[in-house]
Amino acid sequence: MIAVTLRDIDGRAASSGRRWPANDATEDLVQPAWTGGGSISRTVGRLYATGSDGNSGACTATVVGIRTVITAAHCVRTSVKGAPARAATWDNDLCFVPGYQNGTGPHGGFIVRRVRMAENWQNDGLYVAMLEMNPGRDGRNLSEVTGTQPISFLADASGPAHFFGYPYTDRVLHCPGDTTWAPGKALLRFPCLMGMGSSGGPYVSGDAAAEGTVVAVNVSGDGNASYGTALGGFAQRLCQQSESG
Incomplete structure (x- = not known):
């Protein structure tokens, strides 16, 4: 059995009117912007975090359940040079902004309640984190606002x-x-x-x-x-x- 590490986070819902801190590129994009709409435009968003050193950063994440968001493991932890994966420091202020666009969150922001990932998360096939989200300020679960992107754990991914x-x-x-x-x-x-x-x-x-x-x-x-x-x-x-x- 693969050991799971769990982190509980005490946080409240983020304001839907907040402008999110970012120094974003608006032109000369490395790849084309998505213009196809659909659930992707609501379920994929920015995940903000603050490292133990106080520096802020951002990753990408996706709504895949009633209250669950999926991302990469290093998006919520910072490795310690020369130390095993389980010694990585936990990031703070985890906040997910679905459908992030033009510096704002059209669907509001959602605070992470709990993080689940492997203790040895850098091992092959384990480099993933599931984030359980707090409801929004109006009491609704994340998926009630954004919908859910289908997910498969058994499909041939190639x-x-x-x-x-x-x-x-x-x-x-x-x-x-x-x-x-x-x-x-x-x-x-x-x-x-x-x-x-x-x-x-x-x-x-x-x-x-x-x-x-x-x-x-x-x-x-x-x-x-x-x-x-x-x-x-x-x-x-x-x-x-x-x-x-």
Whole structure:
């Protein structure tokens, strides 16, 4: 059994009128902006965090349950050089802004209640975190506001797919492509580069991008491609725990 680490966070709902701190690119985007609407425009958003050193950052995340958001593990923890994964420090002030666009959250902001991830989260296939969200200020669960993006833990994640992310841009970007298994790695290779901030962004299977199914989350990249963790039984277990509270 893979050890799960759990962090409870005491937070309240964020204001829907708040402008979110970001130094976003608005032109010369590294990839095209997503203009296809659908559930993607509501369920994918920016995840803000403050590291233990006080520096702020942002990743990408997706609504995949009644109260659950999925992202990459390093989006909520910061590694300690030379130390094992379980020694990583926890990030603070975790706040998710679905549909983030032009410096605002059209659906408001949601504070993370609880984080679930593997103790040894840097191991192959475990590089994922499930975030259980607090309700909004009006008492509604996140999915009642945004809807839910379908997710699969059993699908063959290779093949035609779409990658969505916020690489410090004022709107979500999009790449179509074919995912393949990276040689010598338990990671999916996606032939698209977005850069910092797109970590945690979903790889969505099939041709119907707007309503497609999340099969992996982006975790890294090199000079040629991006790489994601395919979702399997462990991610399913985390999601089930998050949904059951």
